[in-house]
Amino acid sequence: MMDRTDPAAHWPMDETSPIFAIAMAAELAGMHAQTLRQYDRLGLVVPQRTAGKSRRYSMRDVVQLREIARLGGEGVSLEGIKRILELENQVTALQSRVRELERALADELVNRPGSRVFAAGESGVVPLKHGTRPARQTSVVVWRPLR
Template identity: 65%
Template sequence: MANRQMDRFTPVFAIAAASELAEMHPQTLRQYDRIGLVVPQRTSGNTRRYSLYDVHRLREVARLSAEGLSLEGIRRVLKLEDRVRELEGQVHELERALSDELLKRPDRRVFAAGAGGEVVTLRRGTRTRRNAEVVVWKP
C-alpha cells in the first residue's frame, strides 16, 4: 500500500470509535448517515469509516440540535457553512492570483491626487509636480 499522508479527512474511525468521540449512540450516527447529514466513507467491505472532520461535524450537529434546530435546519446550516468555506477559499485563491499578477508586471500603474483632487495616472518612477502657490483666504 502506498505511503499516504493522513489529514482530518482521512477515514480512520469505525462507528463505535466515532460514536464515542462524538458522544453519541452508534444508532444516531447510522440515522445521520441514512438521512445524509453526516455521511462517512465506506470500506471495500461497506463498513463506515469516519474521519476527524466527520466527528467534528457530528459534534456540530449535536450542538445545533441542543440549541433547538431541527435536523432539516441543521442540514441547511451545515450546507451554508460549507458554501461559505468554499467561497472563502475561492476569494483567497483569487486574491493570491491577483497579487501574483500585479507583482509580475513591471509596468504597474501608479496613481496620485492631482491639484484639483482628481486621480492622476503616473508612469512608474515619476512624481507629480507640486504647486507652490499660496492662496490667502479672507472670510
C-alpha cells in the first residue's frame, strides 16, 4: 500500500529525474552557468525543460558535466568529448538491451523447460517448435584461389 505522506510515493526519483536548476547544476559540476548553456547548444549535455523552457538537470547530467571537465582537463577537445559521451551512452543502452534480452531468455527457459528457444543458421536466428531440430547443411564447397 502506498503511503500518501511519502513524497517519493507520488514522485519516484532516480538519477535521471530533472531536479536541478542551471545555477545549482553549475555549482555541483564546478562550472559557470554560461558553460552549461554552451554545452547544451553543442549537444554535450542537453537538460530537460520545464513548461516555461527553463533548463532542469538530473544527477546523471551533473555526473556527465564533471566527466566533461575531467576530459577537458586532460586535453580532449569538445568534439572528442562529444564522441566519447556518445559512445558511452551507446554502450549503456546496449548493456541495458542485453540485460532485457537475458531476462526474456531466462523467463522463456523457466516457462518452457527443456525446449529449444532458437537456433542460428545461414538465414539468421530462427525460432523452433518444441522437439524439432534445425536442418543441417550437408553440401560440400570447394574453394580454389584465383591465380
